Amino acid sequence: MNQPAITVANERRELTSFWAGDQEYCVDIMSVREIRGWSAATPLPQSPSYMRGVINLRGAVLPIMDLAERLDLPPTEPSERSVIIVVQVGERLVGLLVDAVSDILSINPEQIQPTPDVGCDQAKAFVRGLITIDDRMVSEIAVERLLPELESLAA
Amino acid sequence: MDELEEIKVTFFQECDELLGDLESGLLSIDAGDTEPELVNAIFRAVHSVKGGAGAFGLEALVRFAHVFETLLDNVRGGKTLLESDLVKVLLRAADVLADHVAAAKLGGEGDAAATAAMVEELEAWTSGGPGLAPPSLQADVQPNEDGIVFKPVTLSLPEFEDVPKEQVWTITFQPMDALYARANEAGLLIREIERLGEVEVELLDDALPVFDSLEPETAYFAWKVRLKADVTEEKIREVFEFVEDHCSTTIAREAPPTALVETGPGPDIAAILAAAQAAFTEAEPPPRPQRIEASDTEPVLHAEPATSVVPLAQPATVRASPAPAAEKANQATIRVDPERIDTLIDLVGELVINQAMLAQRVAGHGFAASSDVGRGLDELEQLTRDIQDSVMAIRAQPVKSVFQRMPRLVREIAGLTGKQVRLVTDGENTEVDKTVIERISEPITHMLRNAIDHGLESAEDRAAAGKPPEGTVRLAALHRGGRIVIEVGDDGRGINRPRVRQIAIDRGLIAADAQLTDEEVDNLIFLPGFSTASQVSDISGRGVGMDVVRKSVQGLGGRISISSRPGLGSTFTLSLPLTLAVLDGMVIDVAGQTLVVPLTAIVESLRPAASEVKKLGVQGGVLAVRDAYVPLVDIGRVLGFQTAEINPAEGVVLLVDSEVGGRAALVADSIHGQRQVVIKSLESNYQQVPGIAAATILGDGRVALILDVDALVAMSKREPPRMHEPSIQAAE
Numbered sequence: 001m002n003q004p005a006i007t008v009a010n011e012r013r014e015l016t017s018f019w020a021g022d023q024e025y026c027v028d029i030m031s032v033r034e035i036r037g038w039s040a041a042t043p044l045p046q047s048p049s050y051m052r053g054v055i056n057l058r059g060a061v062l063p064i065m066d067l068a069e070r071l072d073l074p075p076t077e078p079s080e081r082s083v084i085i086v087v088q089v090g091e092r093l094v095g096l097l098v099d100a101v102s103d104i105l106s107i108n109p110e111q112i113q114p115t116p117d118v119g120c121d122q123a124k125a126f127v128r129g130l131i132t133i134d135d136r137m138v139s140e141i142a143v144e145r146l147l148p149e150l151e152s153l154a155a
Numbered sequence: 156m157d158e159l160e161e162i163k164v165t166f167f168q169e170c171d172e173l174l175g176d177l178e179s180g181l182l183s184i185d186a187g188d189t190e191p192e193l194v195n196a197i198f199r200a201v202h203s204v205k206g207g208a209g210a211f212g213l214e215a216l217v218r219f220a221h222v223f224e225t226l227l228d229n230v231r232g233g234k235t236l237l238e239s240d241l242v243k244v245l246l247r248a249a250d251v252l253a254d255h256v257a258a259a260k261l262g263g264e265g266d267a268a269a270t271a272a273m274v275e276e277l278e279a280w281t282s283g284g285p286g287l288a289p290p291s292l293q294a295d296v297q298p299n300e301d302g303i304v305f306k307p308v309t310l311s312l313p314e315f316e317d318v319p320k321e322q323v324w325t326i327t328f329q330p331m332d333a334l335y336a337r338a339n340e341a342g343l344l345i346r347e348i349e350r351l352g353e354v355e356v357e358l359l360d361d362a363l364p365v366f367d368s369l370e371p372e373t374a375y376f377a378w379k380v381r382l383k384a385d386v387t388e389e390k391i392r393e394v395f396e397f398v399e400d401h402c403s404t405t406i407a408r409e410a411p412p413t414a415l416v417e418t419g420p421g422p423d424i425a426a427i428l429a430a431a432q433a434a435f436t437e438a439e440p441p442p443r444p445q446r447i448e449a450s451d452t453e454p455v456l457h458a459e460p461a462t463s464v465v466p467l468a469q470p471a472t473v474r475a476s477p478a479p480a481a482e483k484a485n486q487a488t489i490r491v492d493p494e495r496i497d498t499l500i501d502l503v504g505e506l507v508i509n510q511a512m513l514a515q516r517v518a519g520h521g522f523a524a525s526s527d528v529g530r531g532l533d534e535l536e537q538l539t540r541d542i543q544d545s546v547m548a549i550r551a552q553p554v555k556s557v558f559q560r561m562p563r564l565v566r567e568i569a570g571l572t573g574k575q576v577r578l579v580t581d582g583e584n585t586e587v588d589k590t591v592i593e594r595i596s597e598p599i600t601h602m603l604r605n606a607i608d609h610g611l612e613s614a615e616d617r618a619a620a621g622k623p624p625e626g627t628v629r630l631a632a633l634h635r636g637g638r639i640v641i642e643v644g645d646d647g648r649g650i651n652r653p654r655v656r657q658i659a660i661d662r663g664l665i666a667a668d669a670q671l672t673d674e675e676v677d678n679l680i681f682l683p684g685f686s687t688a689s690q691v692s693d694i695s696g697r698g699v700g701m702d703v704v705r706k707s708v709q710g711l712g713g714r715i716s717i718s719s720r721p722g723l724g725s726t727f728t729l730s731l732p733l734t735l736a737v738l739d740g741m742v743i744d745v746a747g748q749t750l751v752v753p754l755t756a757i758v759e760s761l762r763p764a765a766s767e768v769k770k771l772g773v774q775g776g777v778l779a780v781r782d783a784y785v786p787l788v789d790i791g792r793v794l795g796f797q798t799a800e801i802n803p804a805e806g807v808v809l810l811v812d813s814e815v816g817g818r819a820a821l822v823a824d825s826i827h828g829q830r831q832v833v834i835k836s837l838e839s840n841y842q843q844v845p846g847i848a849a850a851t852i853l854g855d856g857r858v859a860l861i862l863d864v865d866a867l868v869a870m871s872k873r874e875p876p877r878m879h880e881p882s883i884q885a886a887e
Contacts, residue, residue, distance in 0.1 A: 042858040043748065044837075045794030046845045054841070054850060054858045059505045061850045061858055063841040092840045147841075 015105040015131070017138050018085060020098040021073030024138045026105060026131065027096075031087045031143055035101055038082035049075070052097055055084075062086065063147075064095040070146060072122040087143050094147060105138065107131055112140060159211075165490070166207045170256045173200040175559045177249050182562055185242045194237065197245075198227040202393070204252065208259070209350070210343055215264040216255045222274050223248050226281045241280055248273055250563055322385060323409040327359070329377035334401035336372075345378060347394045352384020493589065496550050503539075503546045504833040508852045510539045511830075515854035540831070551586040554632045554641075557596045558583040561630060564600060568607045575614050575624055576607055581631035587639045591731055594707075595641065598715070601704045602643040602727045603628060610645035610725050620722065622646065635730070635755075638713075644726035650719035652676045658685065677717045677725075681705045714865065730865075732848065738834055740851075740861060741809065742827040746791035749859045751832055751851055752821070756864040758810040760826060765804040778808060778820040785810065785820045788871040790862070794846055813868040821867070834861065846870055 016035075017026035041053030041064045050069035054061045064084060069075040076082065076097055084095040112129040128142040177200040180193050205220035227245075229235040251273045255265035326348065330341050348354055359377040363369075382391065388406050395404050514532055522528045558580050569576040587595075611617075611626035618624055629644040652673060659665045659679045671679075679685060681701045701715075708715045713731035740751035741760070767779045768787070777784040787808075791797040801822050809821040832851035835858075837844055848863035 040857070042850075042860065043796070044841075044844050044860070045796060045847065051841075054837070056852045056856050056858050059501070059508060059835070059852065061835045061837055061840060061852075063837075094840065 012106050012108060015107065015138075015140065016085070016101065017103045017105055018083070018098040018101045020076065020096075021068030021071065023073070024102060024136060025067070025098075025141050026138045027085070027087055027141050027143055029104065031089070033086040033088050033093060036084050036086065036095075038078045038080070038084060038097065052078075055095065057086065057093065057095070060093065062093055062095050064097055065146060067096045067098050067141070067146075070122070071126060072120065089143050089147060092147070094143075096143075096146075105131065105133060107133075115139075163211055166211065167256065167260050168490070169207065170204055173204050174249065174253045174256060175556070176200045177252070178246070178562065179559055181242060181246050181249060184237065185239070185246070194227070194231050198224065198231050199396075201227055201252065202396070204256065206343075206347065209347070211259075213259045215270070216252075216259050219255055219265070219270055219274065220252060222277050222281075223252060226277045229281055235280060235283075244276055244280060246562075246566070248277055250566075253563070322383075324380075324382040324384070324386075324388075324391060325405075325407050325409060326380040326382060326391060327377060327405045328380065328395070328402060329359075329404075330374045330398070330402045332372060332374050334398050335374055337398075337401065339398050339401070341376070341378065344394055344398065345380060348380055348382055348391065351386050351390065351394075352382055354383070355381040357381075491549075493550075496546075496589075499546055500550065503543050504835075507539055507543055507831070507833050508854075510535055511854035512856060547588075550589045552589050552592050553584045553586050554592065554595070554639075555583040557592060557599060558630060558632070560596065561599065561603060564603060565607065565628065568604055572608060573613070574607060574611050574626060576611065577625050577627050579627060579629045581629065582633050585632040585634060585639065587632075587731075591639065595729075595731065598704050598708050598729055599630070599641060599643065601701070602729070603630065605701065606643055606645040606647070606725070606727070610647035610649075612648050616648075620648075638730045638732055641729040641731070642726055643729075644724060646724040649721040649723055649725050650677050650680070650717070652719075652721070655679050674718070677719050680717065681715070732834075738832050738851070738861065740830060740832050742830050742853075742859070743790075743807070743809070743823040744825045744827065745794075745823050746796035748791075748796055749827070749853065749857070750790070750823075751830075751859050751861045752809060752811070752864065753848070753861065754829060756811045756813070758812055758818070760807060760809045763803050763808050765802075768803045776803070778803065780810065780820070783818075785818050786871075787820050787822055788868055789822045790867065791822075791824075793867055793871045811864050811868070813865045819868045819871070821864070832859075832861070 014029040015026040016029045016032050017024055019025075039055055041055045043053040044051055044063075050066045052064040052066050054063050056062070066076050076099060078097060081100060083098055083101055085098060085101070086093055086095050111133075112131050114129055115124060115127045116130075118124065123139075126142055126145050128140045131138045131140060177197050180197040180200070183190075184193055184197075201220055201224045205217055205224055208216040208220060226235065226248075230237050230241075235241070251265065251269060255270070258265045328341070328344065330339075334341070345354075345356060357379045359379055360375065362377065363375045369375075388408070391406050392399075392404075395402065514536065517528055517532055524530075524533070561580070562578055565576055565578045606628050607626075611628070612620065612622075614624040617626065627646045629642070631642045631644075633640050633642075656665075656671070656676050656679070659676075659682065660667050660669075662685070664679065664682050664685065665671065681704075685702065705715050708729060708731070713729060715727060715729045717725055717727050719725035738751070739754040741754055741757055743750050743752060761780075763778055769777050769779065769784070771777050776787040778787050787803055789800055792800060801824060803820070803822045806822055806824050807826050809823065809826075811819055811821055813819055832853075834849045835851055837847065837850050844860075846863055846867045847860045848866075849861045850858050851861055853859050
């Protein structure tokens with residue numbers, strides 16, 4: 001997997017943070033291709049409910065994933081203010097439906113703590129680490145684990 | 156990559172084409188085609204491989220090609236009889252040549268032992284017959300279909316006879332501009348002559364004008380070559396065979412060999428050429444010609460030399476063109492980086508979508524179709540379609556390139572299994588997108604192996620079953636329903652259904668009391684871990700079963716199925732999408748969603764009367780269409796868009812033909828009309844979705860899904876889950 005988030009010691013990383021289901025998450029800014037407003041997606045049949053469907057991204061078919069629902073949080077109600085963060089995962093692009101973009105974080109890699117052993121499987125699977133900024137806790141999403149990928153074909 | 160490496164890559168690409176020509180030519184001859192041009196064509200193919208290989212110093216390849224070529228030359232000259240045994244040998248020699256090319260590509264040399272054996276065989280034929288000459292050879296002279304009697308001829312080959320005396324040839328060679336323009340190289344030709352014997356080369360620069368009137372793209376130089384060798388004029392002429400229209404050549408023999416002027420060692424051709432080339436490229440006055448021999452003949456181009464020289468009967472340029480077809484093919488080919496074409500195709504796709512959007516917006520502003528704007532838009536649409544068709548045609552390729560590789564495979568497997576096999580191919584000009592071409596070779600290889608290894612019986616078994624001892628394997632390609640269908644059929648024993656069923660039960664793949672149709676039993680062989688061969692064979696066993704083939708086919712968005720008739724044979728059917736192509740579709744509405752149904756799948760659309768809709772069972776239903784009952788398929792329900800059933804009498808019904816389930820009636824809410832759509836892959840950013848072939852972008856910029864009619868019908872039938880493509884829920 002061509003994950004651009006290669007951490008080099010003492011090199012500051014920049015992360016884009018956003019709100020999804022009342023919690024703050026972030027992804028490496030290098031994997032963010034663009035941020036766009038919500039537009040109605042064409043639903044995909046026989047797909048997991050967190051896959052909201054596909055939209056037209058300048059001629060390419062972009063799958064949209066409801067991040068909150070993927071993390072087992074209550075599904076997002078898309079509104080005018082909802083945002084789609086287009087992230088690159090390997091060779092693919094996927095749009096993450098979130099409530100709002102909040103911040104650009106510039107941190108030292110040491111600021112990221114490993115995910116503690118919590119009861120929620122989805123959190124353990126998709127959260128790479130935790131970042132504390134003042135009294136905020138921001139979870140870094142491991143985008144490459146989000147897509148159902150080819151698991152289903154291998155099944 | 157340096158320049159030479161780049162040229163080398165081109166050379167190997169050409170080699171592949173030439174080897175393909177060679178094999179298909181030989182196969183045509185094997186099939187009874189007596190067209191003399193075929194022999195010329197195969198000779199030229201080997202000759203060109205040899206020529207190119209010589210330029211790159213691929214000695215092993217050159218040596219083998221030379222032996223091969225010598226025999227072909229005899230065949231061409233009628234000295235060796237082209238009979239069926241020889242064609243078989245030539246086919247195997249072509250395989251060895253292909254091995255050499257493949258080895259050279261990797262920087263190595265071909266298998267020495269195999270080469271030596273083949274060289275021996277070829278040389279035996281060259282010198283008059285096969286090494287272990289079948290006694291029938293002499294007696295077996297029968298008129299062929301055209302009534303032409305071929306008679307074996309005793310050979311007089313220089314290599315094997317004590318040839319009297321060395322001859323001295325004087326060759327003048329004046330390239331025309333066109334020779335260089337076609338990327339031929341005078342130096343290579345002169346080197347080619349050098350292979351024939353001892354040479355002296357003299358540069359004739361009389362045509363060179365003063366510096367001011369020097370044209371950079373004009374050929375000014377000519378060369379005179381004195382060749383000391385015991386070769387025929389024909390042999391020398393061959394060197395110029397490919398450039399004969401673009402140079403003037405005279406070849407003459409100096410009469411008394413005794414009159415030969417003894418000269419020093421051969422000149423350094425490379426130095427002369429380098430000097431000549433430098434003169435060309437730098438457009439500087441070239442150095443004065445280097446006199447390299449103290450010849451007493453005048454360095455005049457066309458005048459007869461002072462010595463008694465036999466002038467050429469005919470100037471080379473007047474000779475009939477030997478290969479109009481080959482020449483045309485050369486001119487028609489241009490090599491382009493495939494990525495550039497991909498980019499072009501993507502851009503044209505955008506153009507089509509944009510044109511549709513524009514049309515929709517213009518219509519929204521109330522312009523009439525007859526207005527200036529409307530007419531302009533019509534023209535734009537026409538042009539867009541034309542561009543799209545042309546661009547797609549660039550990347551479409553006949554499946555021939557894949558099919559051509561198969562005869563060799565079949566020969567090899569036939570050899571390994573000891574079975575007699577005849578391969579029949581059909582539809583090799585069927586065109587399919589290049590991306591598909593590249594990936595169908597592997598599944599075809601597997602299916603062919605399977606057909607020969609498992610499908611066909613041994614000659615004895617066939618005889619016992621009253622069949623001809625030679626089994627037939629048929630490889631065919633055709634377009635059907637907007638997809639390419641590849642069939643691999645054999646006339647073997649067919650699938651042993653009780654045995655397949657038993658194995659499936661033994662391995663726990665199906666329940667012992669499972670009720671399966673014949674078709675379902677046949678398709679059990681695609682289940683993982685299923686192999687019917689009692690012995691794991693070298694050819695198609697070893698765990699790589701049909702399940703792997705099916706998986707790779709599904710990865711391409713394709714399907715594979717088998718049909719079999721006991722005692723008569725089996726046919727594998729592989730159906731693949733013509734990726735990235737454009738599709739003519741019917742735009743329909745289902746449960747608030749816009750979907751596109753490929754037009755090729757639709758037989759007709761109709762609004763059924765309530766009386767024609769019959770309930771069958773709890774949820775199912777059939778539609779009475781002209782005395783036949785067709786199962787109803789509610790698209791919205793099958794895809795999970797809605798749970799409530801549409802009343803077909805209130806909606807629209809599309810009658811479709813599917814590969815797996817025969818005719819079906821798809822129920823939709825309404826029809827919007829026909830439209831050409833650009834296929835956008837769902838897999839590029841997501842993955843395959845059951846029942847959906849691909850997506851497209853409509854005029855309003857929204858994504859619409861394109862239905863996979865066959866999969867949809869199959870899903871509606873609720874076959875055992877393992878017979879389906881796995882669903883996405885499995886990932887959860």
